[in-house]
Amino acid sequence: MRTTKKHLAPLAIAAIVGLPFAAAAPASAQDEGTELSADLSQLNDSGVSGTAWGMLEGNMLEIKVEADGLLADSPHAQHIHIGGENTCPDPNMEGTGFEGAIRVTDAAGSYGGVMVSLTNEPGETTPEAALDVANFPTGPTVDYERTIELPEDVAASIKAGDGVVVLHGVDHDGSGAYDGDIESDLDPSLPSEATDPAACGAFDVAQMSMPEEGVATGGGSTQGTENAGVLALGAVALGAGAFGVAANRRRNTNAGR
Numbered sequence: 001m002r003t004t005k006k007h008l009a010p011l012a013i014a015a016i017v018g019l020p021f022a023a024a025a026p027a028s029a030q031d032e033g034t035e036l037s038a039d040l041s042q043l044n045d046s047g048v049s050g051t052a053w054g055m056l057e058g059n060m061l062e063i064k065v066e067a068d069g070l071l072a073d074s075p076h077a078q079h080i081h082i083g084g085e086n087t088c089p090d091p092n093m094e095g096t097g098f099e100g101a102i103r104v105t106d107a108a109g110s111y112g113g114v115m116v117s118l119t120n121e122p123g124e125t126t127p128e129a130a131l132d133v134a135n136f137p138t139g140p141t142v143d144y145e146r147t148i149e150l151p152e153d154v155a156a157s158i159k160a161g162d163g164v165v166v167l168h169g170v171d172h173d174g175s176g177a178y179d180g181d182i183e184s185d186l187d188p189s190l191p192s193e194a195t196d197p198a199a200c201g202a203f204d205v206a207q208m209s210m211p212e213e214g215v216a217t218g219g220g221s222t223q224g225t226e227n228a229g230v231l232a233l234g235a236v237a238l239g240a241g242a243f244g245v246a247a248n249r250r251r252n253t254n255a256g257r
């Protein structure tokens, strides 16, 4: 599994400043959360790129998707897929769509089926809402965030690293709209362009639980324990980066939802 700098940063910073990382953490930090991150890479030469970030605590998933390069003024279905090999397809794979374009089901062996529909409120987040176009973000950019209660089995699969984020909608012929003769393999009333995958990223998973006391060794810090704790939490925030800051803000605004 790929480990990004983002994941390493908190421990790395703790090591640099010589903190007894575990000892300084408050008791509540022992509760594990699962941080998810994915780089979204283009499929079907869409030119789309982006990132997805998530924090899974129990069955509650806080998720954020940012992307650009999508067809403007058109809705873009976005989902968490689970199944198959729990990966993104080879972007060069030959599909059944426009001039060999990858259609949704062409890649099902890679990323499985839709398990979570990443709609805006009030859209449902169930698989049945996979084509709820009225509640999906509209291109050319996506700046999405929502907190979703997941079914238990879906949460478990995502926690195990099986979640793949897929954004859909590709203007293959450059007409500026979803059109063409090829029907969508999800809904024949739609052109295939409306549902063909535009970007994909498999979630990397990082457990946020603190190491057991004594595992992380301090490096001769003269800091008091209280200060060390503040610094350690600061390092966690730095590690999460801009998304972490946004996440904290969302957690407050979403309280009680």
Ligand SMILES: [Cu+2]
Pocket: 077, 078, 079, 080, 081, 114, 166, 167, 168
């Ligand atoms: Cu999808």
